[in-house]
Amino acid sequence: MVGVEVLEDADTLAERAADLIGDALREKPSLSVLVATGHTPMATYAELARRDLDASALTAVQLDEYLGLGEDDPRSLWGWMRRSFVEPLGVKQVVRLGEVPDPDEGCRRFEAQVAALGGIDLAVLGLGPNGHLGFNEPPCGPGARTRVVTLTPASLASNAAYWGDLPVPTRALTAGMDVILGAGRVILLVSGVHKRDILARALREPPTPEVPASWLQDANTTVLADRAACGVTRGPAFP
Ligand code: PGA
Numbered sequence: 001m002v003g004v005e006v007l008e009d010a011d012t013l014a015e016r017a018a019d020l021i022g023d024a025l026r027e028k029p030s031l032s033v034l035v036a037t038g039h040t041p042m043a044t045y046a047e048l049a050r051r052d053l054d055a056s057a058l059t060a061v062q063l064d065e066y067l068g069l070g071e072d073d074p075r076s077l078w079g080w081m082r083r084s085f086v087e088p089l090g091v092k093q094v095v096r097l098g099e100v101p102d103p104d105e106g107c108r109r110f111e112a113q114v115a116a117l118g119g120i121d122l123a124v125l126g127l128g129p130n131g132h133l134g135f136n137e138p139p140c141g142p143g144a145r146t147r148v149v150t151l152t153p154a155s156l157a158s159n160a161a162y163w164g165d166l167p168v169p170t171r172a173l174t175a176g177m178d179v180i181l182g183a184g185r186v187i188l189l190v191s192g193v194h195k196r197d198i199l200a201r202a203l204r205e206p207p208t209p210e211v212p213a214s215w216l217q218d219a220n221t222t223v224l225a226d227r228a229a230c231g232v233t234r235g236p237a238f239p
Contacts, residue, residue, distance in 0.1 A: 014043035049088035131211035135174035139209035
């Protein structure tokens with residue numbers, strides 16, 4: 001089941017997302033949260049950090065990671081997650097991807113750690129320009145496990161915007177669709193006109209491997225999208 005809220009702009013979206021995440025945390029202090037990086041959630045995390053929340057019992061679970069980078073590499077998604085979410089919110093427990101040298105072993109270990117948490121309570125996700133969630137690249141079915149993936153040209157192009165002159169690694173680890181769709185609740189953050197067409201496909205087309213985010217139609221999903229992403233430029237925010 002998908003609920004869609006159309007917000008005025010990226011700032012209002014971040015405030016609404018922080019409201020929902022804050023409410024979930026107050027209700028369950030030991031919340032397990034799957035945490036996306038990327039540009040879209042950054043304003044939400046900054047807003048959360050400004051609020052008086054106690055995240056000391058929360059467990060932050062990493063959504064994805066490039067393969068083969070050292071921990072201190074500026075492109076490390078763990079580094080991005082640590083700087084934007086873990087440290088500002090005072091998170092004490094984390095489950096990471098890619099900590100062990102053997103990637104397949106790392107994926108098994110990750111899924112076991114998530115299972116030991118009792119699964120994910122809340123997944124905070126962005127929407128890839130190709131419909132990916134994490135690095136679950138199309139085509140991708142709903143049962144895809146946590147695994148090593150090769151990035152599609154669309155993801156390589158969009159990720160290039162994060163790293164200036166540094167090349168984007170071509171392979172990555174991603175939490176599986178099984179982990180995402182098993183979450184108690186998913187909040188999908190979508191901002192900007194460049195996401196309009198893929199958001200429409202994810203919400204309106206029958207679920208398909210060609211748009212991995214379309215599988216969210218079968219999960220407990222709240223989409224927070226700004227007007228630009230919804231193609232709504234005038235009139236009431238809730239058309
Ligand atoms: P973005 O990335 O938030 O930087 O647009 C989203 C994604 O690729 O999942």
